[in-house]
Amino acid sequence: MTLTAVQDEYSDDVSHCYGCGRLNEKGLHIRSFWDGEEAKATFVPAPHHTAIPGYVYGGLLASLVDCHGTGTAAAKARQDRQAEVPPRFVTASLQVDYLLPTPLGVPLHLRGRPTEVRGRKIVIDVELEAEGVVCVRGRVVTVEMPEHMVSRDSK
Secondary structure: OOOOOOOHHHOOOHOOOOOOOOHHHOOOOOOOEEEEEEEEEEOOOOOOHHHHOOOOOOOHHHHHHHHHHHHHHHHHHHHHHOHHHHOEEEOOOEEEEEOOOOOOOOEEEEEEEEEEOOOOEEEEEEEEEEEOEEEEEEEEEEEEEEEEHHOOOOO
């Protein structure tokens, strides 16, 4: 497994995402680590991430799937291209299936696996587990970030 999260290697101009941006001081700071042919992440929800007492808010779970999916795509593209810096990906489509209520207060483990690579598009399947049980499955269709989305002010 890589020692550095892919999101920690994004350039400053694309590191402001609420879910995974290291420069967003109020963000979630999701960190994905490449491990062979998949990426892994762990996130521990805070008490304010509640839906009903004892369970995680579904919107947070969707955010975890989303940002881990784009991070997985960046790691895969970096590996395939043997690039020094991972390219930044954005979400074109997000599908989230809530299989079971997700308990609050325990580490959530995510695994992202590339299932289709076609040019600038990479499809990622994500599973989110709590206490060894898959609670959420998602599919993220990602595309490499278009040049016009890069902030010119932060360079």
